[in-house]
Amino acid sequence: MTTKEHVGQEEITTTGFPAGRGFKAWFQKHLVWIALGALLAGLVIFLAIDSVAGATDSRRLSARNPAPDGGMAVAEILGRHGVSVTPTETFEDTLEALSNKDDATVFLFDAQGFLDRSQLEDITAAADRVVVVTPRLRTLNGLAEGIRPGGVVPEAIQVIEPGCGQDDALAAGRVSAQGSVFSGPVVCYAPRGSGPGLYAESADGRVIVLGSRELLDNQHVALEGNAALALRTLGNNADLVWYLPGIGDIPASNSSPTLNELAPRWLAFAGPWLGFVALLAIVWRGRRMGPLVFEPLPVVVKAAETAEGRARLYQDSRAVERAARNLRAGTLSRLARHFNLGADATTEAILDTTARHVKLPATEVRSVLIDFMPESEGQLVQWAQQIERIEQEAIAR
Structure with missing residues (x-):
């Protein structure tokens, strides 16, 4: 202690x-x-x-899914009645499971249509019976060409009678389910008594189409004869392969085509030639700009170069009137600034002040600076020389 x-x-x-x-x-x-x-x-x-x-799976109609939309209830009951249920998730595992079993049934639920025709044909050849639920048209084409979509069950119809002589349907009795109906060599559970039904079977009996998940899912399997129809349809053989395809089962050949595959064959020969012709056209018609000149920024551009460049733009666009207005405005602005008349000086004040500082009469000064408007490039050049002489004479005095 x-x-x-x-x-x-x-x-x-x-x-x-x-x-x-x-x-x-x-x-x-x-x-x-x-x-x-x-x-x-x-x-x-x-x-x-x-x-x-x-041990569980959240996918619809999965044999390991205990949720309302799963198929565990049917799989468990089949197992208790001596049917060996083998869930598979890939195409390869399904074929391997079928290779080890004689006279096996395949339960197929391919809601997204992942399998192509060749894969479906391989499954049909390896299995004794294929039970497919709510298949797409692509799936139907690969399994049984004699079965085709025929619409849907009207919502007002809750219970459907067999209406056929097929043994499993007669033993199960009426069912309660909503879904799609199909036409085929053997049709049962037609909502309107005849025509397409929830149950369709090929002529040889090896392909069975069920048009509703409610015939097998945990939530609805106990209604009416749903369970009996599901158990008799899937439990026909001692072995059952429960296959739910996934995105990994999509064949590599189903990938999107490349640009080379989409392009026409002649483009492989014409493409390089067209590219060469386009290059020649660029060299032929392209403007010779000369080598690039690297200058430090900011670049100071001389006023004479700016004026020359602007004059060329005016000349190219034949904007004689616009050029004249700009020359007149620039001359009046410089004269007003030289005589300290202020930014708000009127045209008349500028004219009067300029006329007092030149030898020309006031009327001629007005005519040159205000009234005259050149109409051609030649007149524009002569007029520009006149207003320049007036400006230089006024500033010199």
């Missing part, structure tokens, strides 16, 4: 550790083993949860 002594206000054990520190020291000493134990416990819990979750 550990004895305790009181020194002042602190409680000390005979081991030399203050009370409460012994556990801390022990914890630090065995920290590695504690961490390993916690890791091992977590691993065991994870494996247990994973094993439980792995």
